[in-house]
Amino acid sequence: MGRDPEGWTLMPAEQLTGFRSERWLHVPFDPPVAVDGHVVTSLATPKPCVASYVAALA
Secondary structure, three states: OOOOOOOOOOOOHHHHOOOOOOOOOOOOOOOOOOOOOOOOOOOOOOHHHHHHHHHHHO
């Protein structure tokens, strides 16, 4: 994980259930938000892996 104090990431809330760390701050959005994005992989990435990435972010 980077140490840039300006860095951030979005994660599905389900991935944070029960997760505890002093390095992470869980800030729920109220109301929830939708974020458009893209999955970028190498052409060498197996198709089942790409499909799982897409499904995880769907």
